[in-house]
Amino acid sequence: METATLWEVTSEYRRTYPLLQEHITSDVVIIGGGFTGIASSYHLQNKGVQTVVLEQHKVGWGASGRNGGMMNTGYKLSAADTIKRWGVEEAKRLDQYALDCNKAVEEIAKKHQIDCDVRMSGHVGLSKNKKKQQAFERSQELIEKHFGRKVRVLTGAELQEEMNSDYYKVGLMDPLSYQFHPLDYVRGLAEVTHDLGADIYEQTKAIDVQKTGSTFIVTTEKGMVEAKELIFATDGYSEKITPELHKGIFPLASFVIATEPLEKETLENLIPNNRNLYDTINLVNYFRRTPDNRIIFGGSGIGYPAKQAFKDELYMLLTSVFPRLKGVNIDYFWGGIIGATVDKFPIIGRTAQGAYYSVGYTGHGAAQSTLHGKLLAQCILNEERLNTTFENTPLKTVPLYTNKKFLVSAANLYFRMLDKLG
Numbered sequence: 001m002e003t004a005t006l007w008e009v010t011s012e013y014r015r016t017y018p019l020l021q022e023h024i025t026s027d028v029v030i031i032g033g034g035f036t037g038i039a040s041s042y043h044l045q046n047k048g049v050q051t052v053v054l055e056q057h058k059v060g061w062g063a064s065g066r067n068g069g070m071m072n073t074g075y076k077l078s079a080a081d082t083i084k085r086w087g088v089e090e091a092k093r094l095d096q097y098a099l100d101c102n103k104a105v106e107e108i109a110k111k112h113q114i115d116c117d118v119r120m121s122g123h124v125g126l127s128k129n130k131k132k133q134q135a136f137e138r139s140q141e142l143i144e145k146h147f148g149r150k151v152r153v154l155t156g157a158e159l160q161e162e163m164n165s166d167y168y169k170v171g172l173m174d175p176l177s178y179q180f181h182p183l184d185y186v187r188g189l190a191e192v193t194h195d196l197g198a199d200i201y202e203q204t205k206a207i208d209v210q211k212t213g214s215t216f217i218v219t220t221e222k223g224m225v226e227a228k229e230l231i232f233a234t235d236g237y238s239e240k241i242t243p244e245l246h247k248g249i250f251p252l253a254s255f256v257i258a259t260e261p262l263e264k265e266t267l268e269n270l271i272p273n274n275r276n277l278y279d280t281i282n283l284v285n286y287f288r289r290t291p292d293n294r295i296i297f298g299g300s301g302i303g304y305p306a307k308q309a310f311k312d313e314l315y316m317l318l319t320s321v322f323p324r325l326k327g328v329n330i331d332y333f334w335g336g337i338i339g340a341t342v343d344k345f346p347i348i349g350r351t352a353q354g355a356y357y358s359v360g361y362t363g364h365g366a367a368q369s370t371l372h373g374k375l376l377a378q379c380i381l382n383e384e385r386l387n388t389t390f391e392n393t394p395l396k397t398v399p400l401y402t403n404k405k406f407l408v409s410a411a412n413l414y415f416r417m418l419d420k421l422g
């Protein structure tokens, strides 16, 4: 049913890493080889700290290699929600932090010549519901007044300039978002941290974690790692091995289709300014052009793994938004798990044993995970943090967490219902 991801097929980076088959020691062991795990390793290695990354499949196999490659500004929470929750000053710092996340990816890619098509594209958050215009105008007012940057509410002809469709009625355009090739970024960064001395193991699943005195002992299927510090970077793929994350993460399934390559004229007609586009409902549909002239279109499915019905639904939505694409071939279809939290906000915390984790980006992890890797390094090195809000937010227990398979379906159904209610 699922194909390889478009990112896998077009990836420039092909280095592989061995399976762990011995007993080794390190300063820090990191479980999970996605953006968070690899970025943590990179920031620690830069400070001379020896790291080992354990990835159960391949680097970037999880959400990091499956996402839409959109580095959108802000958080899942709106500007109004952020201000209500933390007050104006902290909300302003959080907004700046999210901008810094995008910049960090761009700078790291530039510094290490990671070829991942990173570019400032801007985004437009969209709604089919004209009534949403008021909420967008409120966001615009708050962002401009308190965060000191310009965004624009778009309707009618102005919205048509961003997308040639009358499916959506109103949009909020933010020019500071980015796009990239997510798998090339995470694999490129893995090569960088590996070259800095990190040990990376693939096909190496952590199956047990114990703490003896001040030492973590992580057992894998064929080996073992001892380290003073442990980071869980497993996000939506967290399992019972970390009870805190098993309880605290909402696993949301999301699927993506990629069209066949389109005529340049068609692409420029449909998405003229090459921005990230997404629906601002809970279970977002998101779409963009790709450097190889396709359109990718993502959205939720009820449950995981993939079903033909999810692909059909995405095709139906794509062609409802852009009727001109009726009959277009779909070359790729894949899915993945987004880690969300009850508060729709990313959280850095510690397990009862004292291991660190950074999880729950709730659809905004593509860029935030890179600076969260830095925050984790700062926690371990006891340095001043870029921002402490993520550490000061508790990870709440997700209802029904004991049955993950059921939860993936239930979570999708629940959010669909909220979206239908408007």
Ligand SMILES: Cc1cc2nc3c(=O)[nH]c(=O)nc-3n(C[C@H](O)[C@H](O)[C@H](O)COP(=O)(O)OP(=O)(O)OC[C@H]3O[C@@H](n4cnc5c(N)ncnc54)[C@H](O)[C@@H]3O)c2cc1C
Pocket: 031, 032, 033, 034, 035, 036, 037, 054, 055, 056, 057, 058, 060, 061, 062, 063, 064, 065, 066, 067, 068, 069, 070, 071, 072, 204, 205, 206, 207, 233, 234, 235, 236, 237, 238, 239, 241, 254, 255, 256, 286, 298, 335, 336, 337, 338, 339, 358, 359, 361, 362, 363, 364, 365, 366, 367, 369
């Ligand atoms: C379809 C889809 C579209 C998305 N689109 C966007 C987008 O456009 N923009 C955006 O900002 N965000 C998006 N996201 C979310 C974003 O991809 C994530 O926030 C981000 O990748 C999280 O990175 P991570 O490293 O924390 O987790 P992941 O990339 O999920 O990595 C976790 C890794 O841990 C490994 N692992 C788990 N358990 C073990 C174990 N016991 N032993 C060893 N390894 C283990 C897994 O194999 C996995 O590779 C999307 C997600 C999906 C699924």
